[in-house]
Structures are given as C-alpha cells and as structure tokens.
Amino acid sequence: MMYKLGLIGHPIGHSLSPWIHQQFLDLAELDGEYKLYEGDRYALPGVLKHLKEIGIDGFNVTVPYKQVIVDYLDEIDSDAEILSAVNTVVNIDGKWKGYSTDGEGYVRSLIEPYPNLLNRETSVLVLGAGGAARGIYRALIGQGVDTIDIANRSQDKAKDLLSLRLGEVKSRVLSYQQAEEHLAEYDLIVQTTSVGMKPNVEDQVIQLDNIRNDAVVSDIVYQPIMTQLLRDASKRGANIHHGHAMLLYQGQLAFEKWTGKNLAVAHLVDKLENKLR
Numbered sequence: 001m002m003y004k005l006g007l008i009g010h011p012i013g014h015s016l017s018p019w020i021h022q023q024f025l026d027l028a029e030l031d032g033e034y035k036l037y038e039g040d041r042y043a044l045p046g047v048l049k050h051l052k053e054i055g056i057d058g059f060n061v062t063v064p065y066k067q068v069i070v071d072y073l074d075e076i077d078s079d080a081e082i083l084s085a086v087n088t089v090v091n092i093d094g095k096w097k098g099y100s101t102d103g104e105g106y107v108r109s110l111i112e113p114y115p116n117l118l119n120r121e122t123s124v125l126v127l128g129a130g131g132a133a134r135g136i137y138r139a140l141i142g143q144g145v146d147t148i149d150i151a152n153r154s155q156d157k158a159k160d161l162l163s164l165r166l167g168e169v170k171s172r173v174l175s176y177q178q179a180e181e182h183l184a185e186y187d188l189i190v191q192t193t194s195v196g197m198k199p200n201v202e203d204q205v206i207q208l209d210n211i212r213n214d215a216v217v218s219d220i221v222y223q224p225i226m227t228q229l230l231r232d233a234s235k236r237g238a239n240i241h242h243g244h245a246m247l248l249y250q251g252q253l254a255f256e257k258w259t260g261k262n263l264a265v266a267h268l269v270d271k272l273e274n275k276l277r
C-alpha cells in the first residue's frame with residue numbers, strides 16, 4: 001500500500017514535517033508520500049475536498065486551521081475535544097477522526113532523555129498559557145506529577161487554563177516575577193510561549209537566577225535550537241531539553257496513528273538538529 005499523508009496550514013513552505021515523515025517511512029520500510037497542502041483560510045474547504053477525493057490516509061493540521069478543522073471531522077478524540085485543537089487527522093474507513101498529539105508528543109520527547117524526571121513528586125512550572133501550554137499541561141497531568149504551576153503575562157488566560165479542569169493536580173497561577181522568585185521549587189520548567197523565537201533571539205521570558213542545577217529547562221521554541229533561555233539554563237549548570245525533539249515525537253505519534261508503526265526515533269533528534277542549523 002502507498003500511504004498518502006500530508007500537512008494543511010498556512011504558511012507551511014518551510015515545514016520540516018515532509019522531511020520528518022520521509023525519515024519515518026524509510027525507517028518503517030513503507031511506501032508513501034507526505035505532501036504540503038498550502039492554503040489560506042478561504043481555500044480550506046477546497047483543500048479538504050481534494051484530500052477526501054484522493055482518499056488521504058492521514059494528515060497533520062497546523063496554524064491557522066487547528067480549531068476550524070473540527071467542523072470537517074466525523075469524530076474527535078476526547079483529549080482533542082477538551083483542548084479544542086486538532087493537529088492530526090486519521091482516515092478510518094473513510095471517516096476522519098481528529099487527535100491532538102502535541103502534549104503526548106512533548107512528554108515522549110522529554111521522557112526519552114530524562115526517563116526518571118516525571119513522577120509523583122515532580123513540580124513543574126509551565127511558562128505560557130496558550131494552545132501549546134494546554135496540551136502539555138494535560139499530558140503532564142497524565143504522567144501523575146505533583147504540581148503544575150502556570151506563569152503567564154495575562155493572568156486571566158492562565159486562570160482560563162486552570163478552569164478547564166484538565167485533571168487532578170496542584171496548580172497555581174503566577175506572574176513571571178513570582179515564577180522567578182519561586183524557581184528553586186521546580187524540577188522542570190517548560191517554556192511554551194513564542195518569546196525567544198527567531199528573529200527575537202535575545203528575548204527571554206524569565207530570568208533563571210534561582211534555578212536549581214538538577215532542574216530541567218525545556219523550551220518548545222526550536223528556531224533557534226539554542227534559545228536565550230536554554231543558554232542561560234546551560235550556563236547555570238541546569239539540564240536542557242530542546243523544542244525540535246517535541247516536533248519529532250509529535251510526528252512519531254501521528255505516524256503511529258496513521259500506520260500502526262511505533263518507531264524508535266531517538267537517533268533522529270540529532271539529525272533533525274543538523275537540518276535546523
């Protein structure tokens with residue numbers, strides 16, 4: 001069988017997903033293609049009609065369609081529904097089912113290098129309260145951690161995230177200043193905002209003066225690979241985790257849903273890093 005896969009979004013010209021999924025197809029020794037279906041918001045119905053017609057086996061969904069895609073699905077996974085965002089669609093006997101693989105992909109990418117990090121005693125600080133933070137928050141709860149505090153510029157948005165009641169965990173809403181003051185409490189700090197992303201590579205959402213050197217600082221920004229925040233963490237002797245690993249593992253999870261193949265992809269993290277340099 002020839003897997004027909006792809007990505008819808010706008011703009012997606014620089015997406016690494018075709019490269020990533022070609023690696024996966026090769027690893028799995030499967031025949032297939034992963035194409036970019038670029039469109040603007042108005043073209044979406046046309047693009048989706050085309051994907052139906054060619055009988056696409058599965059596709060990823062990115063900005064700005066992660067929410068609007070829900071209207072075109074036959075079914076939606078309960079997690080994706082709670083998060084009201086879909087980034088992966090699977091064709092199951094002609095019916096389209098939507099999933100969100102961001103959060104679980106993130107957790108997989110983190111557990112690979114830090115297998116003992118997430119447990120009943122782990123305290124996490126999430127920086128940011130947007131869509132990415134939501135998925136990560138949900139997936140971290142699934143790992144049974146003790147505490148997940150949320151720091152965000154807009155306190156209301158952080159409170160909204162907590163009011164979704166995504167699961168049982170201790171949580172507080174903090175300002176960035178409070179987060180800086182409490183920093184020594186955390187085993188893991190996850191940066192989910194766009195702060196520090198190219199071209200604003202000098203920006204750093206909080207200062208890390210109080211960080212413990214056994215903590216892990218994780219930044220989901222992958223352009224650049226080494227953000228200012230990660231540089232700072234590294235300088236202070238803390239552990240770091242790069243954003244491109246999440247990109248790889250959310251792809252791995254999508255690929256698993258499309259093909260049933262659960263691939264070992266750890267060796268591709270460095271290869272992807274080289275692509276990004």
Ligand code: ATR
Nearest residue numbers: 128129130131132133152153154157192193194195
């Ligand atoms: P995503 O889906 O990538 O998470 P989003 O839902 O738009 O994107 O969320 C963006 C996040 O980045 C939010 O937490 C936002 O903070 P606010 O809720 O206060 O707006 C944060 N963010 C973006 N630009 C920022 C900036 N310049 N300073 C601080 N936080 C910023």
